[in-house]
Amino acid sequence: MLTESYLVDILEFYNGKEPVFSEGEFTVYGSNGVIGFSEQFNHHNAIILGRVGAYCGSVDICENKFWASDNTIIVQPKNGFDLRYIYYRLLSTPLNSYAGGAAQPLITHSILKSIKIKITNNINTQKRIADILSAYDDLIENNRRRIALLEQAARLLYREWFVYLRFPGHEKVKVVDGVPEGWRKSSLAEVLDSIKYGYTASAQIEAIGPKFLRITDIVPEIINWDSVPHCVISESDFKKFHLKTGDIVVARTGATVGYAKRIDKIEHKAIFASYLVRLRFNEQLDNLFAGIYIESPEYKAFIQNNCGGAAQPNANAKIISSAQILIPPKSYQLEFRNYLEPLYKQRNVLQKQNQRLTKARDLLLPRLMNGEIKL
Known part of the structure; x- marks a missing residue:
């Protein structure tokens, strides 16, 4: 038998905090799921709710220690309620439909606490x-x-x-000065076909226009195209910013600067957002070979050690393409x-x-x- 209950009667509520990214063991969650890793954790065995933006009302769960970012709200069930059951109950509840906010969707503790759901006790x-x-x-x-x-x-x-x-x-x-005969060291810039900054637009959950790949979509191990939002764009701009198999995108700002993904196989019409940079290489460099290097921790460390910006790290196209690579x-x-x-x-x-x-x-x-x- 199902009964109606307010969320405040079955859940405890907590806030997330701005993360410090690193190569640590603890997963960092944002409103769009996993966004990186940290050496610190601030929650354990809880449900993560998207608080603001395009993924306001999203629902995730982690039964281990994790860090919840400041664009999330964390909830844990009170006694008498199973964590996984509440997770699935919230997953089947359109929390985003309760969102307020003028400029962008926003869910607060007060809004969530006043929501009623049907559950079995x-x-x-x-x-x-x-x-x-x-x-x-x-x-x-x-x-x-x-x-x-x-x-x-x-x-x-x-x-x-x-x-x-x-x-x-x-x-x-034969190897001379660390370089095998017939190989050469080169900057990425020397073998680029093109390098381009991404498109500025607002992400849309509705399937209006092509997929709109952002930094948060490339931080996890794999791009989950099902969760990538859409955006409105003209046909002429789509030709400038579209993605194809073999393209490589690099995050150029924020805590995740230097994170990169090669587009291995694309089955959607897609473009890339303004805080990403798209790299395409000429025939001297195979894009799969290039992608393995650019996705590596070594490349990310190079970008992070050379980017500018005091409050917010920033890497321009010159920095992104200046890394050296050994080309066989x-x-x-x-x-x-x-x-x-x-x-x-x-x-x-x-x-x-x-x-x-x-x-x-x-x-x-x-x-x-x-x-x-x-x-």
């Missing part, structure tokens, strides 16, 4: 519902871990061949691509599996919550 039923839905999420998380391992394998192969210089046939190649002959680049392409194909399969699992869970979710399926 039977803790055993709560746990059964959570177990069913969690089975889908466990499969999704397992695929995410497998994807992360594939990404790591690609980075390790790059280091083995092009940092430690243990590439196929390296025993027969094209035959080695293509051989490297041949090794990696099966890994990327497997990664894409896992991503599609996760999309299907998510859709199946989302179809089941409201039926379980509304009592249409008897347990």
Whole structure:
């Protein structure tokens, strides 16, 4: 049996704080999910709600220690309520429809506390519902871990061949001043076909116009295109700012300056936002080879150590393209691509599996919550 309850009667409310990003072990959550990592945590075993902006009313959960950013509100269930059940109940509630705010959507503690939801007070039923839905999420998380391992394998192969210089046939190649014969050191600028700042627009949840890739969308390990918003843009501007397979985008400002993603496979019409810079390389540099380097911690550290800005770190196109890269002959680049392409194909399969699992869970979710399926 379902009863109506105010959120204030079943939840404790807390605020997030501005994060300090690092290569730490604790996940940092923003309104759009995972946005980075930190050496510090400020919450544990809780639900994260998007507080402001395009993802106002978003719902996430972390059963470990984590950092919640200042654009989130954190909630924990009171005694007698299962954390995972409340997470799924909130996930099926259109919290964004309660948002206020003139310039942009905003949800406050007061707004949330006054919302009524229908729940079962039977803790055993709560746990059964959570177990069913969690089975889908466990499969999704397992695929995410497998994807992360594939990404790591690609980075390790790059280091083995092009940092430690243990590439196929390296025993027969003469090395002078740290550079194998036939290889050369170059700045990224020397092998660029183009470099361009992104488009300025407001993100839209509704499917109006192309996907609008932002910094928060490239910080996680993988771009989740399903969660990337849209924007309105003219056809002439779309031609200037569109993304295609092989493009590389780099964050040029803020705490995540230097974060980068190569667009491995794009199935949507998409453009990139103004705080990103798009890199396209000429025929001297294979984009997959370039992408592994530009996504690396070493490249990110280079950008962060050389960017300007006192209050807000900023990296312009000159800094982003000034990093040095060791360029092997094209035959080695293509051989490297041949090794990696099966890994990327497997990664894409896992991503599609996760999309299907998510859709199946989302179809089941409201039926379980509304009592249409008897347990």
